[in-house]
Amino acid sequence: MASPQCCANPPTLDPAGGEGQVVDSFGGIKAYVSGAADSKAAVVLVSDVYGFEAPNLRKIADKVASSGYFVMVPDFLHGDPFVRENTERPIQVWIKEHGADKGFEEAKPVIAALKEKGVSSIGAVGYCWGAKVVVELAKAHEIQAAVMCHPSFVTVDDIKEVKCPIAILGAETDIMSPPELIKQFEQVLSSKSRIAHFVKIFPGVEHGWTVRYKNDDAAAVKSAEEALADMTDWFNKNLK
Secondary structure (H helix, E strand, C coil): CCCCCHHHHCCCCCCCCCEEEEEEECCCCEEEECCCCCCEEEEEEEECCCCCCHHHHHHHHHHHHCCCCCEEEEECCCCCCCCCCCCCCCCCHHCCCCCCHHHHHHHHHHHHHHHHCCCCCEEEEEEEEHHHHHHHHCCCCCEEEEEEEECCCCCHHHHHHCCCCEEEEEECCCCCHHHHHHHHHHHHHHCCCCEEEEEEEEEEEECCCCCCCCCCCHHHHHHHHHHHHHHHHHHHHHHC
């Protein structure tokens, strides 16, 4: 069951936002792409329930791209992001139509398309809903590095099967993945000596803080930027 935190602070979607461009099909999926198309390292951003048109998400994509990556944000929600105002379709109903398992299957041809264009190392970061997609990719040898930001629906058993370096950025206040669960994830990863990992719980923030922050809230922006720096550093260490 999704938490109300998964839907808090909804963004005002902007289909034309960002410094990159939207392509109609990349591995069969509409996507926002940014950065050097000839880069040998790529990063895939998997959105939360509000989808790939969220301005902060595209801003993150552009900033990661500025570090030399080809970055893409696939529209795994197929133009159907969650709409909080639609009371006839609450999150419990919406989530049944948008399972992370479907996102995982659709991510495979996207990754294959990246490899076909010459990319040799691929990282993926998932936000809330998207974190479950990313952990499935990390379990299936599909990517070389993973980052999960305030994950939803990820279990200890998932973490036990992770096969690539993974970073987990958690929030102090999080119903879906409270600090106690994040610490369990860390314990599991610490017992897997061959899997590099980085686990951090950010104080004073809630689930969704890395991507659904208010731009006029200086403290919120600072925490989001710190998470972005940690994420980029993780990819720099494990993809380049």
